[in-house]
Amino acid sequence: EAQVTQNPRYLITVTGKKLTVTCSQNMNHEYMSWYRQDPGLGLRQIYYSMNVEVTDKGDVPEGYKVSRKEKRNFPLILESPSPNQTSLYFCASSLTTGGTEAFFGQGTRLTVV
Amino acid sequence: SQQGEEDPQALSIQEGENATMNCSYKTSINNLQWYRQNSGRGLVHLILIRSNEREKHSGRLRVTLDTSKKSSSLLITASRAADTASYFCATRNQGAQKLVFGQGTRLTINP
Numbered sequence: 001e002a003q004v005t006q007n008p009r010y011l012i013t014v015t016g017k018k019l020t021v022t023c024s025q026n027m028n029h030e031y032m033s034w035y036r037q038d039p040g041l042g043l044r045q046i047y048y049s050m051n052v053e054v055t056d057k058g059d060v061p062e063g064y065k066v067s068r069k070e071k072r073n074f075p076l077i078l079e080s081p082s083p084n085q086t087s088l089y090f091c092a093s094s095l096t097t098g099g100t101e102a103f104f105g106q107g108t109r110l111t112v113v
Numbered sequence: 114s115q116q117g118e119e120d121p122q123a124l125s126i127q128e129g130e131n132a133t134m135n136c137s138y139k140t141s142i143n144n145l146q147w148y149r150q151n152s153g154r155g156l157v158h159l160i161l162i163r164s165n166e167r168e169k170h171s172g173r174l175r176v177t178l179d180t181s182k183k184s185s186s187l188l189i190t191a192s193r194a195a196d197t198a199s200y201f202c203a204t205r206n207q208g209a210q211k212l213v214f215g216q217g218t219r220l221t222i223n224p
Binding site: 004033035040041042043045048050056058088090092097100101102103104105106107109 | 146148153154155156157158161201203205210211212213214215216217
């Protein structure tokens with residue numbers, strides 16, 4: 001089954017404790033991206049990757065890092081989480097950059113206290 | 114930056130009625146896509162319409178695109194309770210490397 005898998009689904013952490021949210025897709029897609037969704041602000045892109053070892057900043061990259069060492073994986077790293085990073089996070093992948101449909105993971109609800 | 118702006122922000126109708134949602138955008142696009150999101154879950158792709166297309170159908174969904182007005186509409190006919198969700202338009206701008214999402218329309222279908 002074609003899917004994007006994120007883990008964990010829910011996470012509560014403390015300020016400053018490094019964390020990683022994993023994302024994996026099984027469709028051999030080139031393009032992957034991370035979004036955060038906040039009430040009243042919609043979905044905002046954090047980072048994206050056009051292929052292995054190619055990543056770039058989205059609209060709200062501050063406080064986040066990503067890596068793309070393999071085509072299927074695109075982890076999101078919060079080196080020092082802060083409460084303003086409390087949000088619902090989505091990973092998405094598509095065959096190409098925006099020209100085709102995007103497949104979304106089920107989301108990670110992160111709370112930073 | 115937000116490109117697509119959906120209208121209305123919320124819509125509540127009776128089961129069996131048709132639901133129409135609108136999306137406006139600001140710059141030239143390659144395509145426009147509509148997605149559905151059930152509460153707190155991932156977005157699901159519904160339909161993609163290219164800039165050279167004016168109308169597209171998929172089951173009970175009908176999407177129109179008017180590039181001169183920079184607007185699109187999503188029509189859901191014969192609505193069902195299971196259609197209750199948030200609906201987002203997303204645009205792929207010319208020369209851009211990403212999809213830009215609007216803030217969505219929250220649709221509630223009352224039984």
